[in-house]
Amino acid sequence: MSDRESMPYDVVIVGAGPAGLAAAIRLKQLATENSAELSVCILEKGSEVGAHILSGAVIDPRSLDELIPDWRDQGCPLAETPVTENHHWTLSRKGRRSMPEFLIPPFMRNHGTYTGSLGNLCRWLAGQAEALGVEIFPGFAAAEILFDGDRKIVRGVATGDMGVARDGSHKPDYQPGLELHAKYTLFAEGARGHLTKELIRLFDLRSDCDPQIYGIGIKELWDIAPDKHVPGRVIHTQGWPLSETDGSNGGGFLYHQANGQVALGFVTWLSYTNPYLSPFQEMQRWKTHPDIAAILEGGKRVSYGARAISDGGWQSVPKLVFPGGALVGDTAGFLNVPRIKGTHTAMKSGMMAAEAAFAAIAAGREHDELAAYPEAYRTSWVEKELRVVRNVAPLVKKYGDSMGSVLAGMTMWLEHFGIRMPFTMKHKPDHESLWRKDLARKIDYPKPDGVLTFDRLSSVFVSNTNHEEDQPCHLTLKDPAIPVDYDLPMYDEPAQRYCPAGVYEIVGEEDGDPKFVINAQNCVHCKTCDIKDPTQNINWVAPEGGGGPNYPNM
Template sequence: MDREVMEYDVVIVGGGPAGLSAAIRLKQLAAETGREVSVVVLEKGSEVGAHILSGAVMDPRAITELFPNWKELGAPLNQPVTEDRFMFLTTEQNAFRLPNIFLPKTLHNEGNYIVSLGNVSRWLAQQAEGLGVEIFPGFAAADILYDDAKQKVLGVITDDKGRAKDGSEKPDFQPGMALTGKYTLFAEGCRGHLGKRLISHFNLADGRDPQSYSIGIKELWDIDPAKHKPGLVMHTAGWPVSTDVYGGSFLYHAENNQVAVGFVVGLGYANPFLNPFEEFQRYKHHPQVAQYLEGGRRVAYGARAIVTGGVQALPKLVFPGGALIGDDAGFLNVPKIKGSHAAIKTGMLGAEAAFAALGEGRSHDELAAYPKAYESSWLHDELWRARNFKPWMNKGLIVGTLMAGMDQKLFGGKAPWTLHAHKTDAQKTKPAAQCKRIDYPKPDGKLSFDRLSSVFLSNTNHEENQPVHLTLKDPAVPIQTNLAIYDAPEQRYCPAGVYEIVREGDGSNPRLQINAQNCVHCKTCDIKDPTQNIVWVNPEGGGGPNYPNM
């Protein structure tokens, strides 16, 4: 196919904090040295920030390195944290607060800010464009460009526009562009679909632990001003999930009488009847949470997978022609419940390595300076200290809390051992016959809601007549294996109601129906499907959620 070819020094895939910070740093270095460096950022959302979802409490350390004068420049870090609370929810009515003196350092948020990470990304995009970065929103990177031997990455191909559901070309068809770069940085976020391919193609995960993930489901509420406590950060563990399930919540009092409320469930749970969305809806009825939400109005909803494997699961960061930055690699401090500062920092480090290589006349080789710089950075030290938290918590809430607490409080994260994982989240799913069915209460329409009304608030939309982007390796597996053995857990782990088992009127002839238009791009299905039969690929650029202020 004839494609338009656009050549750049550096191509960046993903307009989140990592990708934009990399683009900004490249342009800053170019300005400092009087050199010209061409940089392009591809963003699959309809605009920068449209697909960004996070809690989020932000550690400003990295953004201060990127822009020491970010306050004067108007960065949307407006609400400093004023109070930390950590609650153990023991039953659906009861709870106790852990005194702050017993909280590990990772859960102290003095100096941090409650933000909308989507708005932070929009601000970063403005700074990037002001420095001369080209940003293409609504263009998804659909494929990787290799050299003939498939040993070097040369760039990416953007999505075709105007393909029909059967793959044929509609009258308005436009082929994707080939964007070539001397280096390509992949910053797609958690479980990036191209990053996943690169990790496999270049064997970047060899010798590493299997990566693990969680799903985070979030709502934004306008609440009664009398109940609003600007800067309050509350986290919980315990109810409603059982003690053998990794999970917890956040409730952040942001600016303008809004609270961000969300629930996180580790995708390594065993019971296929567990429904993370329904657990979140139950959680909001706990008195510790309901006291803030009652009388308020839910204004936004979304969900996103979270990478939680830690340094043991980090793949090799570089390959000939490019690098993985941010959550495409897996940089997240799990006990700190933060990753945006890590995304910004790794974007900067990747950019600095690429800029130095360009200055030496190099291209399409490995940016070895990037992982070396990471290993000597404050970020590596921070993540190394956090490495045992998730493995301890995988042993259950009680044991995990005690041991992870000792690891942080007594050893400062520098215990003389490193725990490892051995199974993927998908492999941990047990057959339905070995598990207990969970009965969830019906939503009341005040604090708890159904999935379809929730997806409506995410402003999700996809062009209907386009190829389905939730693909199956084998169309027979959903019924013959997933339904027969696991009672089709895709019906429950998807927070958007994408997957349904549909039957004839008499209950016979079950089939899997995929409502791809509902997809919020959380990637949970690509991760948790026990047979790994579902593969998420990009839909037409511009589709998906359009998150406001998330």
């Protein structure tokens, strides 16, 4: 018999990101419209709503317009900075070429979009949700899925125990987790959700789709000189520096946002092949390009963060429902890769799931499959938008940045004119792509100067990352011997480089006694290790609630 207390709800939502918050708001709107009682709660593992939210972000307001039509008049922070300029640069080592706007497919031109902090948007949405009666519990990580006896029906989730020491013993402040029972549970965990992984395995949700693929986004927030700040200016880049490394793709962004700040970052697709590549170092190197450095000159970095991005798109969307629940947002993978936008599609997915859940509860149902949700997705503008761009990422990966981008652009223009491509290219898992170290070229990254470029530990410091150190490690190894016995001789242990927070290191190699060290307290919860580890030996699970980064304005 469990010693945990339990609380019943109609709907429990895991994650207070844009998808989870949109779902909660839509549920309560429907309850009000139908004079119905509906209890809804959201669990959020961050110390507050928005603490773990990170995105560029340029946001298409389509879903927000549907959900809260008067949001611009309600003090929403997103309304502060509409996009005013749209630039796309192809970088070489020292120069750039600007793409004429008439060559850019219309839906990629950012007209009518806004740039700002997704974290602050989520904080505002949380206020809207709470005003409608949604209960939000920040600092509580959903650590366990609750099933019926034979694990065929999801009946809710349990939060993690608090006050457990690293050796598993109970500290004086120990508190057992709380069970939240629900008629339906919506999982909005973001990219590579650890509970979603279990659901996908148990219910075989990927039997009819491609594997999910990912990118790692490294982001910084800078205060820049007033004479260099142009509110609403949006810049995207491709080419250098990844163009110098075979088998790698990605690109940069620089958005002029409110209060004299720019959000800038670099996305590296995790299908890269060279085990010596470091996404963090590529982002630092990108900032040294003359056209990027000129914007940042005289400025100051104020924040840093990283997160994985679900890049698979249309062909990687899994089965969305299972008995007792559904997947919404980036945990299912609704990002539009060429637009570099997923907030609007994530929110719409949450709204569609909410409508299906409300209808089911109103009909007296519970714990079954919400078939109306995937049916709504298949006829929605979300599905259409993702289908149009389904071949973009695979074409760029197969044919390289230059030729791949030309072919991808052609397919988007043809789809824009109603000419559907008669093929859909496939994805392969990111962890299968690495070459052996003897086949790869080592990359000589420059040392950070502490002004424009930085090291990982000083970066983690400005992410405000904090974990209770005396707790079980949330980064577990299926086989502790693999990092030294296999990954080190085969790939020079790539975890040393793909982690953007310096969590993993090899010590003692010079003395002939290498050991794999996990500095879990540095973890910014980006999930890259769980994705890119070549033997899938690393398993990321949620640490004690409230731990991790605390992002301001990200």
